Amino acid sequence: MSMIDVSNLTFGYEGSPELIFDHVGFQIDSGWKLGFTGRNGRGKTTFLRLLQGEYPYSGTISASVEFEYFPYEVANLSRTGLEVVREIAPEAEDWEIQRELGLLDLAERSLELPFSSLSNGERTKVLLAAMFLKENAFLLIDEPTNHLDLEGRRKLGSYLARKRGFLLVSHDRAFLDQCVDHILAINRTNIEIQRGNFSSWWENRRRQDAFELARQEKLQKDIGRLTESARRASGWSDRTEKSKFGVDKTGAKAADRGFVGHKAAKLMQRSKSIQRRREEAVEEKKQLLQNLERQEALAVTPLPCRTGARLAEFRDVAVCYNGRRVCREITFEVLAGERIALQGANGCGKSSLLKLLLGEEIPHSGTVETMSGLVVSYVSQNTDHLRGSLTEFVRTQGLDGSRFRTILRKLDVPREQFEKDLADYSSGQKKKVLLAASLCTQAHLYVWDEPLNFIDVISRMQVEDLLLACRPTLLFVEHDARFCDEIATRRIRIQRE
Incomplete structure (x- = not known):
């Protein structure tokens, strides 16, 4: 090779x-x-x-x-x-x-x-x-x-x-x-x-970050100690140098000026040595944690709902394309506090089931019912519709602009990106826009359709931590096996017809 x-x-x-x-x-x-x-x-x-x-x-x-x-x-x-x-x-x-x-x-x-x-x-x-x-x-x-x-x-x-x-x-x-x-x-x-x-690389990265964090903490303490030591040594040198002239503290004449000058020079040399060690520690500290990937905590505030309350129900539902059913009839409930993964082969109607819950007109058989007054926050699989300024997006979506931008920054979207047209964002950044908008929205139920497409690994881990910490009710479609293993409290398998 x-x-x-x-x-x-x-x-x-x-x-x-x-x-x-x-x-x-x-x-x-x-x-x-x-x-x-x-x-x-x-x-x-x-x-x-x-x-x-x-x-x-x-x-x-x-x-x-x-x-x-x-x-x-x-x-x-x-x-x-x-x-x-x-x-x-x-x-x-x-x-x-x-x-x-x-x-x-x-x-x-x-x-x-x-x-x-x-x-x-x-x-x-x-x-x-x-x-x-x-x-x-x-x-x-x-x-x-x-x-x-x-x-x-x-x-x-x-x-x-x-x-x-x-x-x-x-x-x-x-x-x-x-x-x-x-x-x-x-x-x-x-x-x-x-x-x-990937797992071995990530474990090595975590160990390196932990080592550098510990080293940084030690250097910070050393810098403080050396700063104080240098200050004291410099003060001693100045006082010793001044004692060549006049009388000492007892009123007697000063000691031999040559001896005192030599002593002051040694103290000054010690002060400079300590100062040099401090500067070396500061320089080493600057080199640490340059590659630390900060996983800042995300948050979401769902609308209050009694745990176990039935938010939605699918009864004998089957999606139809061109007059024929693409999946077998399915019946399940969505209860408050659950995180349900819809799984199945491509083309079995998973995304269509989510859209039925949103009230879209999708050809189907069976019944979909939702709780009265149910508020849903939706992340679509498609991002092609995103265009225009971020400010306009915030306005049309009725979002808290400050919170929305803070979430984007935590997801590692650069501030300079905020001034660009959404159409010029990368695929991953577009998906982060939709996720941030959802996290800014108070809802009883969060419905996410392949939310992690194009999104980097670090951001995926941030979203996992968020869902496990805040525990919103979630109905989602996602093909990332690790994410599903971490997040899903229940899995619903959709069978193709």
């Missing part, structure tokens, strides 16, 4: 006073299975584009492999899956294509259908299979799990675990643990590479 060498990489967007990368350097083995992590807005997508030569930059990126980006853009969606595979990997043999389909548990008939008719999960599998068929290619895989259900993520993780030579952007901790052997992390002040999966 060859090395991908990044040396003195420097890049900033035109018109922006801040650099995204400043003389960055590291090496990647082209045979690694590399997980790429970092908070939203740190430059992951920018780095992928730099590797592909889309932007001019200073420094060098040298590699003997070709970089291939996923998701591959299919220009003609009417072409069959097989034609798309042939377009991407024209040298692939039939048996190789069948092998990849088998590894992905993808039916061969998927290649016979128009690409437009395939589900998002099937498209993901077809494109990845085709791209791994290319020779001498290092794959840049950008968030492949979005829109994949839990089972789809597990199968894709098993597939990638068999492969080598890729850089994978994902915020799904369980998925990363399943299929990577190195982590490339964009930190607050540097970029680091560690051998292992």
Whole structure:
């Protein structure tokens, strides 16, 4: 395997006073299975584009492999899956294509259908299979799990675990643990590479942060002690120097001036030595905790409701598309204090069930009833509607602007981002806007549809801590296995018809 060498990489967007990368350097083995992590807005997508030569930059990126980006853009969606595979990997043999389909548990008939008719999960599998068929290619895989259900993520993780030579952007901790052997992390002040999966990297980061916090506390005490010692030593030196002249405290003549001067000089030297040690401690303290990811506590204040009260009920409900049912009839209640995860394969109607609860006109059978006066706060799966200024968004949503912006800052959205059009936000930042708006809203029931799509790992942990601390009633759809394990008090499985 060859090395991908990044040396003195420097890049900033035109018109922006801040650099995204400043003389960055590291090496990647082209045979690694590399997980790429970092908070939203740190430059992951920018780095992928730099590797592909889309932007001019200073420094060098040298590699003997070709970089291939996923998701591959299919220009003609009417072409069959097989034609798309042939377009991407024209040298692939039939048996190789069948092998990849088998590894992905993808039916061969998927290649016979128009690409437009395939589900998002099937498209993901077809494109990845085709791209791994290319020779001498290092794959840049950008968030492949979005829109994949839990089972789809597990199968894709098993597939990638068999492969080598890729850089994978994902915020799904369980998925990363399943299929990577190195982590490339964009930190607050540097970029680091560690051998292992996400969990081992995160544990090392926690230990490093704990060590630096303890070291900082000790240095703070040392600085205070040394400051006082330097002050006393300097005072003693000054008093000793003055005693060369006049009389001492007893009224006798001063001692030999040469001896006293020597003593004063030694005291002054001691004072300077202490001062130097203090300055060294201050300088060391400055170098600590530069990469500490602060997980500031979030909060939500639900409307009061008696624990166990029935907020909503689904009775024999089945969603219909084009006149046919897509899921089996389901009956369940939503009780105050619960955090219910709706789970099921892609296309089984999970999002539609949430919209029925909101009162939207969705073709269905059965009955949905809600508590009189029920107030719901909703986070939609889609963020495409976000555009315009943040101030206008706050006004139209009737939010407390100060609290809303405070939550965004705690979720690591930079203040300078507040002045930009929402349409120019990254996908993760848009999702944080919707989450922050929901957290600003007092409601009996919080309904969240894939709230973590595109959101970085640190922010996911913040949301987990919030939900466990504040315990709002929550009905949600989410495919992050670790999040569901931590948060769900009950799971409702939706079966496809």
